[in-house]
Amino acid sequence: MECEDASLATAREPSQSALCVVSKPLQISGFIKSPLSQVKLSGDSVELHCEAVGRPIPEIQWWFEADEPNATFSQLWQGAREDRVQIHATYNVHATSTIHVATLLVEDTGTYECRASNDPDRNHLWKTPKVKWIRSQGNVIVIEYPVVFTSPSEFTFGNSAVLFCNVSLPPSNITGHKWMKGEKVLREDDTNDISSTYNVSQVNSDTSGVYTCHFKTDPPVTGTIEVAVPPHVAAYKQSEHGNEGDVGVMTCKSKSYPPVENWNWYKVTDGANEPILNGTGDRYHIKSNGTKSELRITALNMETDPGTYICNGTNLLGSGGATVSLRVRSRLAALWPFLGIVAEVMVLVTVIFIYEKRRKPDEVPDEDDGGAAPLKSNSGTNHQDNVRQRNSN
Numbered sequence: 001m002e003c004e005d006a007s008l009a010t011a012r013e014p015s016q017s018a019l020c021v022v023s024k025p026l027q028i029s030g031f032i033k034s035p036l037s038q039v040k041l042s043g044d045s046v047e048l049h050c051e052a053v054g055r056p057i058p059e060i061q062w063w064f065e066a067d068e069p070n071a072t073f074s075q076l077w078q079g080a081r082e083d084r085v086q087i088h089a090t091y092n093v094h095a096t097s098t099i100h101v102a103t104l105l106v107e108d109t110g111t112y113e114c115r116a117s118n119d120p121d122r123n124h125l126w127k128t129p130k131v132k133w134i135r136s137q138g139n140v141i142v143i144e145y146p147v148v149f150t151s152p153s154e155f156t157f158g159n160s161a162v163l164f165c166n167v168s169l170p171p172s173n174i175t176g177h178k179w180m181k182g183e184k185v186l187r188e189d190d191t192n193d194i195s196s197t198y199n200v201s202q203v204n205s206d207t208s209g210v211y212t213c214h215f216k217t218d219p220p221v222t223g224t225i226e227v228a229v230p231p232h233v234a235a236y237k238q239s240e241h242g243n244e245g246d247v248g249v250m251t252c253k254s255k256s257y258p259p260v261e262n263w264n265w266y267k268v269t270d271g272a273n274e275p276i277l278n279g280t281g282d283r284y285h286i287k288s289n290g291t292k293s294e295l296r297i298t299a300l301n302m303e304t305d306p307g308t309y310i311c312n313g314t315n316l317l318g319s320g321g322a323t324v325s326l327r328v329r330s331r332l333a334a335l336w337p338f339l340g341i342v343a344e345v346m347v348l349v350t351v352i353f354i355y356e357k358r359r360k361p362d363e364v365p366d367e368d369d370g371g372a373a374p375l376k377s378n379s380g381t382n383h384q385d386n387v388r389q390r391n392s393n
Helices: 331-357 379-392
Strands: 027-033 038-041 046-055 059-066 074-076 085-091 095-101 110-117 134-143 148-151 161-167 177-181 184-189 195-200 209-215 221-227 233-235 239-243 248-254 262-269 272-276 284-288 292-297 307-315 318-329
Touching: 027 110, 027 134, 038 046, 046 059, 046 110, 046 134, 059 085, 059 095, 095 110, 148 209, 148 221, 161 209, 161 221, 177 195, 184 195, 195 209, 233 307, 239 248, 248 307, 248 318, 262 284, 262 292, 292 307
Parallel strands: 038 134, 233 318, 239 318
Antiparallel strands: 027 046, 046 095, 059 074, 059 110, 085 095, 110 134, 148 161, 161 195, 177 184, 177 209, 209 221, 233 248, 248 292, 262 272, 262 307, 284 292, 307 318
């Protein structure tokens, strides 16, 4: 009996018949990448990755078995564990899936299993799949975060400070330390001490910020020290200029830590600070964040807007301020340099014209004056000719 492939049966004319149709064989799934076992600290996050191939492309599921007696596997879904579990999967050339568990707890310790299957009946309620799910596992061990003692907790502006970190019961042997401020590495060493220090020469707005001490263990342990100071507010420009009818912009900034929580603007009027609120008179607009505040005044007025303005920033430790002087010029002010040049040219032309008109007559060349060199006389030649003529006679 002659049979044909199922992929060719769709291209056959309906009038043609076939004795039988043979479906393409099912290629059982296989893993090309399996989840790796990891050791993490509580509060950290973990990410496991899994990839599988097969025809058709298999489906991937994630299951979990707690590290407890009599525990059984349960399936993990997107948003499980109070939305701490996130699963991302793609099914293109092959199947890929990544599970991310945030803010780890000790209870998250256990076996994470990646399962893959391309059997059409794999999720059927009462049919038994022809092909079993294939499985690949990775263990995640979550250790309680060790206690890291840090000091000091308060700082005096202008003084020096020694930052100190000490770790108790590290998860492994310490192979070194690293101090950082934000993303910048300040110092590293390879000692195995359970404590480490870093010197701040002077506490000010430049040295304020979040410092972290890193103990090189497996997994790494980190401590945090916040060098906090009151805001150090400075004006971007101490004097601003604007033309009448234009928009005036004044800016203040603060790079101190912690960031400024509240910004306030004032105008000095008759010796008193008059508050400026955002949207006042539809002319004042204030835009602020933790490090900068900007005051915009639309349609500048020469009579009411010039003067001294004050910006003030406040955080948990205090406040700081700066002053900005605003000057408003007439719209014609931009033409004054050009008009000055035109006036100078006109004066110069007038002076030259008057000078030429009033020159003395003797300075003017006379047409009858023998200004040219006198003509050479021919008297000598004529005298010689007369002498020759008398001799010949």
